Amino acid sequence: MDGCLFCEIALKKRPAEVVSETDEAVVFKDANPKTRVHLLIVPKKHIASVSDAGDDDRAMLGGLILAARDAARREGLAGYKLMFNVGRDGGQVIDHIHLHLMGN
Numbered sequence: 242m243d244g245c246l247f248c249e250i251a252l253k254k255r256p257a258e259v260v261s262e263t264d265e266a267v268v269f270k271d272a273n274p275k276t277r278v279h280l281l282i283v284p285k286k287h288i289a290s291v292s293d294a295g296d297d298d299r300a301m302l303g304g305l306i307l308a309a310r311d312a313a314r315r316e317g318l319a320g321y322k323l324m325f326n327v328g329r330d331g332g333q334v335i336d337h338i339h340l341h342l343m344g345n
């Protein structure tokens with residue numbers, strides 16, 4: 242979507258520290274990390290938030306969790322947090338679905 246920061250990163254129109262990529266998602270370092278390892282798992286498809294996802298997004302959304310699992314393994318994390326912020330009241334600032342992977 243035009244003007245969407247995370248669409249631009251996913252389409253390589255804007256730089257980011259990308260650590261991995263699948264057909265459906267990119268994984269990159271959060272610019273303002275809150276933990277030692279703080280990655281964002283971002284689908285290439287623009288969907289504003291989890292509350293805007295449809296039933297046909299089920300597999301893609303599951304893929305985000307597995308991409309996070311793989312990234313955590315590569316980082317050597319034994320434990321970590323996975324978090325979706327949903328909507329302004331849920332702390333979401335960027336209106337393109339993203340899964341936070343956080344670990345120390």
Ligand code: 5GP
Pocket residue numbers: 246257258269270271272273274281325326332333334335336
């Ligand atoms: P939210 O609060 O929407 O769930 O999280 C947005 C996250 O995106 C924040 O943790 C913030 O640090 C990160 N972020 C915002 N702008 C950029 C950017 O341009 N590049 C990267 N890599 N991360 C960003």
Ligand code: ZN
Pocket residue numbers: 242245246247248249286287288336337
């Ligand atoms: Zn977008």
